Amino acid sequence: MAVNAEGRSLSGVQDSILEPLSFPERAGRGASPEQGGAVPCVLCSESHPPSQTESYLRHLVQQHKLVIADVKLIADFSRYILYWRKRLTEQPITDFCSVIQTNSEGPVEKQERYFLLCDALPEDRILREQLQQKRLEEVLEQQQQERDEQNFQRTCLFCTDEFTGNRSLLLNHMAKEHSFNVGLPDNIVYCSDFLNALQAKLDGLQCLYCERTFRDKVTLKDHMRKKQHRRINAKNHEYDRFYVINYLELGKTWEEVQSEDDREMAEDQDDDWSDWQAHPVRVVCLFCEHQSETMDKIYAHMQESHGFDLQKLKAELDLRFYQQVKLVNYIRREVHQCRCYGCQEKFDSKGEAVGHLTEALHVMKVPERSSWDQPQYYFPTYENDALLCGLSDSESDSEEAGSRPAEASARVLRDASVLRQLLRDPRASS
Known part of the structure; x- marks a missing residue:
């Protein structure tokens, strides 16, 4: 059933679920749109701003029955789209995409074919890996520039102290004097943007950890101090782009990389799990x-x-x-x-x-x-x-x-x- 941008079926019945649902214990994670110019459709002349990735994907599904799998794992969405836009002018879409037919046992007029573009196709997998590698190189280059920079100048988020020279001076100050630790300076990239994002939340009277909004700065300050909320919300994936570990492996977040490290450490330890109990499934x-x-x-x-x-x-x-x-x-x-x-x-x-x-x-x-x-x-x-x-x-x-x-x-x-x-x-x- 085709739907319009508001999630209403073309037959007039509001019946579509346009966003992935998740029970409260684990919120879903969205894709991070890439920066740059407008992203053209792979199959028509329509374009969408890079900040409207969801709108772009909805257009592909509704207008062309095309699904791109695991968009959030694509390092450079714009370059990815430009590549496939060219390839789909050279060969038919069925040469690259798996075909999924819905309502296969229903009436013919209600049957629809959807095309899935995913990394099961070797060409797509290689493209994703190349984009990931290029992105990693760009991020490491940016990180090195920030590590060597001596012209950094910024006021502390929590007091009036001003720091000039290297960014590590400010980050270490906030960790030591205000118990606000965002991690080792060498693990952070796009530091100025990171601090701007944190400052914007504080200026909006929003707690950095629980992200509640308060009526004034005094109340917010007391809340963060008493609740020990001088830390960022690890579940807020807006911060992922500021940590180098999130760029290291294709399709893996820092949590997955860290869990692999934990498993490797566990292999060297005692195999006696008799006193271990799994967290109950809800x-x-x-x-x-x-x-x-x-x-x-x-x-x-x-x-x-x-x-x-x-x-x-x-x-x-x-x-x-x-x-x-x-x-x-x-x-x-x-x-x-x-x-x-x-x-x-x-x-x-x-x-x-x-x-x-x-x-x-x-x-x-x-x-x-x-x-x-x-x-x-x-x-x-x-x-x-x-x-x-x-x-x-x-x-x-x-x-x-x-x-x-x-x-x-x-x-x-x-x-x-x-x-x-x-x-x-x-x-x-x-």
């Missing part, structure tokens, strides 16, 4: 915000509170593993859209929709298989949906999935990230 109910640590508890909650029995549906409909995945994703999406999946009635809020499902006894009224057993529902409505990782399976399904159910469902979650842009529209088509 499984979220299909109909409300309730969370449980185990699948048994969440199944019991949904049955007692909402009258929904997924295990019973699995037996009645003879659902294989991937069919359970698609059904869960379909229900998630319908509830998110405040719609009863049993009768398709639309409501003003999620609470009203869930209340109707329970009162009208529609909660177990699953629509025809053709409505939800579609390829677009392979991909999660919520990117961190732990419920998918706990779905049960049979031996025949394990052979089909090629792995244990949890591994297969984890792969589904991973593939959803690869096709993040595709999920903005096709998962909402019906």
Whole structure:
């Protein structure tokens, strides 16, 4: 189903999810648009400012059914687009892109073909690596210039002391005198822009850590001192561009690089994990915000509170593993859209929709298989949906999935990230 820029389907029904969703425990991360001139479309004459990457990707999906996978991992989006703009004038798009057909079992007029451009294509992978290498060289050159610079001049963010010479003097002062540590100076790049971003937040009376806004500077200062919030929010990925580690490896953030280092260190340590306990997975109910640590508890909650029995549906409909995945994703999406999946009635809020499902006894009224057993529902409505990782399976399904159910469902979650842009529209088509 095609949609316009506001997320409204061309048929007039506001029904599209144009942004990747995530449960509250882990916020999604967006792509960082590149700086430079307007970015031309790879297939037409339309252009978009580099600051409007989301608008550009939406245009590709809606107008050309083209999806670019893992945009946030492309080091230079503008150069990437210019390369493929040229290549797509030389050869047909099917020579480079995988073709994904939605509503494959539905009427022909509702079937749509989407084209996926990703690094599974060797040419695309090489291009991404070259852009990453070039970006790393530029960043290291910039960092070296800043390390050698002796004309730096800046006032401390927290007092009236002014520093001239090298940036490390100011950074070390803030760490020592104000307990504000952003890391070693040699790990930072684009330092002036970094400090400008921090200063802008403080000028806007915003706490650097919790990012709450206060009524005046005195209140903000007291808050940051008493709460020990003189540090940056590590979950705010606007700061990623200021740390060299984020440029080191293609497709890896500093957290992933650091976790690899931790694993290497663990290999040299004792293998006795008997006293170690994993952090419990939080499984979220299909109909409300309730969370449980185990699948048994969440199944019991949904049955007692909402009258929904997924295990019973699995037996009645003879659902294989991937069919359970698609059904869960379909229900998630319908509830998110405040719609009863049993009768398709639309409501003003999620609470009203869930209340109707329970009162009208529609909660177990699953629509025809053709409505939800579609390829677009392979991909999660919520990117961190732990419920998918706990779905049960049979031996025949394990052979089909090629792995244990949890591994297969984890792969589904991973593939959803690869096709993040595709999920903005096709998962909402019906």
